[in-house]
Amino acid sequence: MEFDCLGLNHRRINEKIRWAISKGKERIILTNVNGQRYIASGLKAEVRINIRGTPGNDLAAFMDGPVIEVEGNAQDAIGNTMNQGKVVVRGDAGDVLGYGMRGGRLYILGDVGYRVGIHMKAYKDLLPILIAGGAAKDYLGEYMAGGIIILLGLTTNRSIIGNYVGSGMHGGVIYIRGKVKKYQLGREVGIRKWTEIDDKILDKYLGEYCHDFNLNFKKIRKKKFTKLAPVSYRPYGKFYAY
Amino acid sequence: MRMSLLAPEFRVIRDEEKCIQCEVCVRQCAFEVHSYDLEEGKVASDDSRCVGCHRCATLCPTQALTIIRYPQEFRRNANWPEQVIKDIFKQSETGGVLLSGMGSDKDYPIYWDHLLLDASQVTNPSIDPLREPMELRTFLGRKPDRLKIETKKGKPRLKTEIAPQLKVEVPILFSAMSYGAISYNVSLALAQAARTMNTFCNTGEGGLHRDLYRFGGNTIVQVASGRFGVHPDYLNAAAAIEIKIGQGAKPGIGGHLPGEKVSQSISETRMIPEGTDALSPAPHHDIYSIEDLSQLIYALKEATCYKKPIMVKIAAVHNSSAIASGMVRAGADIIALDGFRGGTGAAPTRIRDNVGIPIELALAAVDSRLRAEGIRNQASIIAGGGIRNSSDVVKAIALGADAVYIGTAALIAVGCHMCQKCYTGKCNWGIATQDPYLVKRINPDIATERLVNLLRAWSLEIKEMLGGMGINAIESLRGNRLRLRGIDLTETELKLLEVKPAGESL
Incomplete structure (x- = not known):
């Protein structure tokens, strides 16, 4: 089912999506999307949504299940507190992606902004995966409590991360393709030794990512990755006087 | 063990003639004050461990125990009173941030006690609530600027779409207390009491326990910076959603639930792995402006199809009125103001005792500002943080609140003795603990009855006033x-x- 979103506000778009789902539609195409926020916010369903245009902030916020493909760029706060589902962006995306995301996938083809993957979590079989093909700005993985971030930096030859990576991080793991300078890291994160599990993780999720975007997995995988993990899982354990 | 310079806070006096060595006190105290001395053949007490919660004294079958303030006196010094000295001892021994439970105990002015209520005499006679109907019912939520009424087939019909409202039969709601800070049994009692009295309890930021989803119709769920346990089912189960920006006891800072307290059940409710720290950072990482707040409000409205009021809770601070104006314009349907005497499970003592302003002043400022801007109808106000009794409720409503939040008063109703040690997780009254042995001490049904009694008593008094x-x-x-x-x-x-000052007429 296809909806032309020209001139429609977010409330109408979401109403149309929910209506289509209630009619048993499993594939929805939104055309002429131009900055409308909150698309698929809180949506819990088995559905694929194809977005043509540029969706606004909070795409897939609180979402639980749907698969969204964006044919274009996307803006800030995609996958805010997302529980399950998948968002694939065939372009660049903005700041605060995947805030508090507990599960599902967030695959961005291009560059991402500041504070990406902030406070991502993991719980039981819920494991959020955030992969960006380009570079990221400061505070990647800040306060991260779980899940996996993979940054590829395919769009640039310069440093692909900003500063303060993993500040306050107390769970999860970040893989950066290439080298990382110590000054770029937050205090709570360190460079860790590579193990077999890391290979398995990259093969699985990066493989899926490359498949989704039709990228050459072998070529991308060839370059060495840096693995970042928290120094302590209880960074504030000795903070208080008991 | 290294010697501590800290003198005990309390002295346990045991009347040896009355004590029957039954060891009830030994079993009741999680702080391990009392112990049975095998050699002496009698129970002994260690003053230094006592927190003054009175659990042992209350349960002692022969009233053999009395707890008093420890009589040791420092040399009197107005600049360096006892607490100041003890705090320095403690920090020099631990190197840590001082923690406290419950609201500030400092001697700041309580404006409720400086406000007097009016009564009718002769003209505009008083009403006898025993004989005449009195309405405490309150609707919380956005009210329209004007009502449009159309006539269809000669019958009037409301044309204006009314925003979702919370209906309370008594203008008192239980404020946010998370499962993790308080025990499951207390969470259950609050939910049951809210249902019985047609009001609401609030999950705090710790998620909603699976078994408490059935009370969703009487539950407000919180979305805070840590986003613990937030998912579509949680949002849809609730009657309203509260975005927690701040809390009166610790304005401007976040919260840390230490890993030791993240048991299996807490882990399931918060949806984080067992034993990990639950960190709620100070700000929401995506809110740096009123526009950003609006974005979260509308993300939640979209997620719940505009069926529930979205609340925003802030701590009472100097600039509350301007912030509240922004909150209303950002789309908040209800704003919750939490005064600096508000309680907490754990707050850094210095923050608790020095940051924020009294709820009375913040409430007056916010109500005045929203009226002056002509937007008071667009949001309801819930005032909390230091509401102790029914006259405080009446004064708060006269100052401009639609309803109040009570937290500390509710916990006292179920047995809290205000020892302020919630953060230790050893609450002997079974309230602020996750220790199964201690949690059992609260019978949820008895606790419910006590909460219902409290609200009933207060509503009778409110009607009288x-x-x-x-x-x-x-x-x-x-x-x-x-x-x-x-x-x-x-x-x-x-x-x-x-x-106006007392004595001044209309």
Whole structure:
């Protein structure tokens, strides 16, 4: 089912999506999307949504299940507190992606902004995966409590991360393709030794990512990755006087 | 063990003649004050461990125990009183941030006690609530600017779409207390009492326990910076969603639930792995402006199809009124203001005792500002943080609140003795603990009954006070500051509260 979103506000778009789902539609195409926020916010369903245009902030916020493909760029706060589902962006995306995301996938083809993957979590079989093909700005993985971030930096030859990576991080793991300078890291994160599990993780999720975007997995995988993990899982354990 | 310079806070006095060595006190105290000395053949007590919660003294079958303040005196010094010295001892021994439980115990002015209520005499006679109907029912949520009524087939019909409302039969809600800070049994009791009294309890930021989803219709769920346990089912189960920006006991800072307290059940409710720290950072990482707040409000409205009021809770601070104006314009349907005497499971002591402003002043400022801007109807106000009794409730409503939040008072109703040690997780009363042995001490049904009794008692008193003022619906009192008079207040305070001094007529 296809909806032309020209001139429609977010409330109408979401109403149309929910209506289509209630009619048993499993594939929805939104055309002429131009900055409308909150698309698929809180949506819990088995559905694929194809977005043509540029969706606004909070795409897939609180979402639980749907698969969204964006044919274009996307803006800030995609996958805010997302529980399950998948968002694939065939372009660049903005700041605060995947805030508090507990599960599902967030695959961005291009560059991402500041504070990406902030406070991502993991719980039981819920494991959020955030992969960006380009570079990221400061505070990647800040306060991260779980899940996996993979940054590829395919769009640039310069440093692909900003500063303060993993500040306050107390769970999860970040893989950066290439080298990382110590000054770029937050205090709570360190460079860790590579193990077999890391290979398995990259093969699985990066493989899926490359498949989704039709990228050459072998070529991308060839370059060495840096693995970042928290120094302590209880960074504030000795903070208080008991 | 290295010697501590800290003197005990309390002395345990055991009347040896009355004590029957039954060891009830030994079993009751999680702080391990009492122990049975095998050699001596009797129970002994260690004053240094006592927190003054009175659990042992209350349960001692022969009333053999008395707990008093430890009589040791420092040399009197107005600049360096006992607490200041002890705090320095403690920090020099631990190197850590001082923690406290519950609200500030400092001697700041309590404006409720400087406000007096009006009563009717001769003209506009008082109403007898025992014989006449009194309405405490309150609707919380956005009210339209005007009502459009159309006539269809000769019958009038409301054309204006009314925003979702919370309906309470008594204008008192239980404020946010998370499962993790309080025990499951207390969470259950609050939910049961809220249902019985047709009001609401609030999950705090710790998620909603699976078994408590059935109370969703009487539950407000919180979305805080840590986003613990937030997912579509959680949002949809609730009657309203509260975005927690701040809390009166610790404005401007976040919260840390230490890993030791993240048991299996807490882990399931918060949806984080067992034993990991639950960190709630100070700000929401995606909110740096009113526009950003609006974005979260609308993300939640979209997620719940505009069926529930979205609340925003802030701590009472200097600039509350301007912030509140922004909150209303950002789309908040209800704003919750939490005064600096508000309680907490754990707050850094310095923050608790020094940051924020009293709820009375913040409430007056916010209500005045929203009225002045002509947007007071667009959001309801819930005031909390230091509401101790029914007259505080009546005064809060006269100052401009639609309803109040109570937290500390509710916990006292179920047995809290205000020892302020919630953060230790060893609450002997079974309230602020996750230790199964201690949690059992609260019988949820008895606790529910006590909470229901408290709300019932307060509503009877509120009706009496309303009747005395010649008012038969609480709505008529809201923001009616002419029914208040200030006593022993400076001109500036009277001006801020917009209240006339006692003795001044209309």
